[in-house]
Amino acid sequence: MARYLVSGGAGYVGSHLVLTLLDAGHEVVVVDDLSTGHRNAVPPGATFIQANLSERRRLDDIFAAWKFDAVFHLAALSLVGESMQQPLRYCRENLANSVNLAEAAVKGGCLKYVLSSTAAVFGVPKSVPITEEAETSPVNPYGLSKLMMEQALAWAESAHGLRSASLRYFNAAGADPLGRAGEDHDPETHLIPRAIMATLGHAPPLHVFGTDYDTPDGTAVRDYVHVMDLAAAHIAVLPRLEQGSVRYNLGNGAGHSVREVMAAVERVSGRKVPHENGPRRAGDPPALVASSALIRAETGWRPQHASLDEIVRTAWNWHAAHPQGYGAREAA
Ligand SMILES: NC(=O)c1ccc[n+]([C@@H]2O[C@H](COP(=O)([O-])OP(=O)(O)OC[C@H]3O[C@@H](n4cnc5c(N)ncnc54)[C@H](O)[C@@H]3O)[C@@H](O)[C@H]2O)c1
Ligand SMILES: O=c1ccn([C@@H]2O[C@H](COP(=O)(O)OP(=O)(O)O[C@H]3O[C@H](CO)[C@@H](O)[C@H](O)[C@H]3O)[C@@H](O)[C@H]2O)c(=O)[nH]1
Secondary structure: OOEEEEEOOOOHHHHHHHHHHHHOOOEEEEEEOOOOOOHHHOOOOOEEEEOOOOOHHHHHHHHHHOOOOEEEEOOOOOOHHHHHHOHHHHHHHHHHHHHHHHHHHHHOOOOEEEEEEEHHHHOOOOOOOEOOOOOOOOOOHHHHHHHHHHHHHHHHHHHHOOEEEEEEEOEEEOOOOOOOOOOOOOOOOOHHHHHHHHHOOOOOOEEEEOOOOOOOOOOOEEOEEEHHHHHHHHHHOOHHHHHOOEEEEEOOOOOEEHHHHHHHHHHHHOOOOOEEEEOOOOOOOOEEOEOOHHHHHHHOOOOOOOOHHHHHHHHHHHHHHOOOOHHHHHHO
8 A cells, every 4th residue: 555645636637546546545645726626526535635736835744744655746727728828827837836746745755756748748740649759849838838847857857866757648538437526627628528518408519619620520539538547547657667757648549539429429328419510629639649559568558448438428427417517516
């Protein structure tokens, strides 16, 4: 049994990671300011500390009070469009706060650091699937802020011995198959929850952002990876850190178009997805698909929930059971 710090553990991916760590018998301390997360999303078995990562002294106190085997850093701002409007805020939140956490970890003697990075570090890729050798050339401040932290971590290894894994998630999707957690963002911008909420009648019809892409059906293609598979990857990379820092692309390795996602929602729900076709969303690349060959080869990680229907089914079940997301339980 080990003890881990999870920043952003009240958020979507973070809450699923905390469940996975607790299920494996580990001890978890969550640090989250609840800016986009939910207190009710933190599983009961975890210790919760409400703090902002800009509070460096609080972080030092936390690392002094507990000895952690590793830190998983998920807390961040992650809306691409918002980052275009507020580039400096994104750099402060995603770079400066990540540096704060890394400094506090080093000072506290915790020398393993797993960063939630993103496919957005690649910008518009020249080809898919995207390997780790592909050029990193972000086209928005969000991707830049994550890439800068990846680069800072490389220097922190040589200077401070901080071993890091930068996990470039592609599109996190789905929910805990046991129904203990799900996705609840406000506003919700992600395709699968939006399609499901529209189908349940809890949101307006889905807007299909672009039908004129150079893809098989004209809609944009993404690599949807189950959030529990993402969570499992965090544990799988830890032994690899004994040999040094790593950067891994993390996806299912299969691309699905917006129309294919809608078809999956229709298969799972037995209902039509109310939708309207519209123009492209600014900044959206036509296709992002991961090559996850490297993490598979080096850690043995494999997606266990790879089918799009299974991903959509777990998300559907959670949204159907929680029409107001975590709000209903917060009010209860
Ligand atoms: N969801 C995706 O598809 C996706 C894809 C690629 C990368 N990522 C990355 O994964 C991570 C988690 O994403 P998510 O979708 O779960 O987001 P989320 O918004 O659901 O979770 C982020 C959590 O961090 C907390 N937080 C934010 N700023 C903080 C601060 N300064 N101090 C303390 N806590 C703070 C929020 O309250 C929230 O609980 C992010 O780093 C994101 O960039 C997500
Ligand atoms: O209402 C909607 C929402 C999305 N889309 C399309 O669906 C696809 C997926 O969009 P979305 O779910 O918003 O995810 P992305 O914009 O691909 O971004 C996610 O995945 C990236 C990695 O691939 C991460 O960097 C981001 O943080 C994460 O939000 C895109 O083609 C969108 O244009 C629609 O057509 N209608």
